[in-house]
Amino acid sequence: MKNQLFILLALVALLCVGCNISERIVFNDDMSGQYESAFDMSSIMKLAKQATPEDPDKEYKVMDTLMVFSEIMETYKDSISQLSVKEQTKLEKLKGMTMRMHMDEREGIFKMKVQKGFSNFDQIAFISNDMNDLFDVAKQQGGANEAQSPVDDFMKAEPVTYTFENNVFRRVDIETLKEEDTDFSNKVDENTSDTKTESNSEMGDQLDEMMGQFTEVLKKSTMTLEYVFPRVVASVSHEGATVSDDGKTVTFVIDMHTLQEEKELLKSFEVVLEEK
16 A cells, blocks of 8 residues: 555656646836746646547546636635634735636646736745645635645645845745745745645655656656846846846746756746846
């Protein structure tokens, strides 16, 4: 049973990292803007389809759904009003978020995109935590079991935060920023959930070993960061990043295999803008 669990976890991990993930933020002059996170798992669906014998009687699923969370919250406002103040505050942060899911089993397409407009920078500082809350709501709306599953951790957004101070934009791992700034811990506690997950180092080591068997799949899967600024970029922390001809858009593409091997690579991604 234990070995079967490891295999299941490895397969789910492959589904989550064996896809193309993109993160895009467009900033206006006042640092308001649009956040977008997209997941394309079509390559994994196509592999699964190729490995499964063709069934002429199978009814292939097609889904194209747009979830507007402001509308969902309005529909269930009476139930939400019965929740604790903390839970209501958590759901309030989902206002303005939309999630579109497009799946076509026959064509091997499975894509998901989350978007949120923001009027000030603070509204996206902890959006990775908001994303996890969004996935929980989406799971419940889809009729999924609310009980915690051993594989749920793989479906969580990467715990990062965004900062912008003194013309410097950072995408930084929350734990890394905690180590740099002790005062930051208090802000994290106010903006993240209380749920803690105990890590199992033995399980983690075995999963890393099993994931190594999917090297070719991971090499073809990528994470893309794209940030569009209202001013010219002076410098970028990562050598592999490119800057557009107008000097205002930074793009960084990295394959999932490299991220799996170099876990510190995206602990901190920094862009320095020119002075106004």
